[in-house]
Amino acid sequence: QSVLTQPPSVSAAPGQKVTISCSGSSSNIGNNYVSWYQQLPGTAPKLLIYDNNKRPSGIPDRFSGSKSGTSATLGITGLLTGDEADYFCGTWDSSLSAAVFGGGTKLTVL
Amino acid sequence: QLQLQESGPGLVRPSETLSLTCTVSGDSVSSSSYYWGWLRQPPGKELEWIGSIHYSGSTHYNPSLKSRVTISGDRSKKQFSLNLSSLTAADTAVYYCARSTASADFDSWGQGTLVTVSS
Numbered sequence: 001q002s003v004l005t006q007p008p009s010v011s012a013a014p015g016q017k018v019t020i021s022c023s024g025s026s027s028n029i030g031n032n033y034v035s036w037y038q039q040l041p042g043t044a045p046k047l048l049i050y051d052n053n054k055r056p057s058g059i060p061d062r063f064s065g066s067k068s069g070t071s072a073t074l075g076i077t078g079l080l081t082g083d084e085a086d087y088f089c090g091t092w093d094s095s096l097s098a099a100v101f102g103g104g105t106k107l108t109v110l
Numbered sequence: 111q112l113q114l115q116e117s118g119p120g121l122v123r124p125s126e127t128l129s130l131t132c133t134v135s136g137d138s139v140s141s142s143s144y145y146w147g148w149l150r151q152p153p154g155k156e157l158e159w160i161g162s163i164h165y166s167g168s169t170h171y172n173p174s175l176k177s178r179v180t181i182s183g184d185r186s187k188k189q190f191s192l193n194l195s196s197l198t199a200a201d202t203a204v205y206y207c208a209r210s211t212a213s214a215d216f217d218s219w220g221q222g223t224l225v226t227v228s229s
Contacts, residue, residue, distance in 0.1 A: 002156055035215035044206055044222050045157065050215035088157065092214040098172045099147075099159035099214040 004102035011108040020074045022089035032092040034072040039086045112136040114220035128194040132207030150203040
């Protein structure tokens with residue numbers, strides 16, 4: 001069972017908006033920065049969001065991140081079929097002294 | 111542009127030790143701003159952090175794997191390596207090397223290499 005909890009799947013139509021949640025605890029999300037990754041089939045993960053809400057160079061502003069308490073949220077607007085992928089959250093867990101990740105959420109763009 | 115590339119065997123026998131190397135190009139492994147880590151993802155399962163090394167030589171390992179893991183670095187070759195001992199079928203996974211900050215956000219990844227543990 002994952003330290004960080006994500007919904008297994010979400011779906012939305014092209015052009016719409018979707019949010020993906022990531023729930024943790026005070027030892028991880030509650031006191032550390034959260035990052036979000038996109039993993040297209042058969043490829044390595046790609047960093048989308050770091051430090052809760054910052055986007056690396058080259059990541060479009062359709063992707064956004066937020067954090068409140070022990071939960072974090074990834075938002076994607078203007079969905080494209082190319083956004084179909086697995087998305088997962090990550091952070092440091094101070095109790096485990098380990099980087100931890102969510103189980104991943106499969107996004108389907110209908 | 112930073113690039114990372116994993117290399118090593120694709121098939122390892124149970125009880126043996128896995129050795130993987132990550133070669134870095136486009137950046138210095140001696141940068142004090144970053145850590146260089148190993149992660150793995152069993153087929154259809156979630157990502158697991160194995161451990162990381164800083165340019166100073168300090169290492170941090172996942173407690174769940176610590177007894178079996180060694181990560182080392184060779185600045186002159188711009189490489190860092192993973193040794194994972196006492197392998198079982200549960201260690202079958204795609205292994206990635208990646209760069210991270212102190213906040214544990216992994217901003218650059220290798221393409222990954224599938225390692226199968228089987229006799």
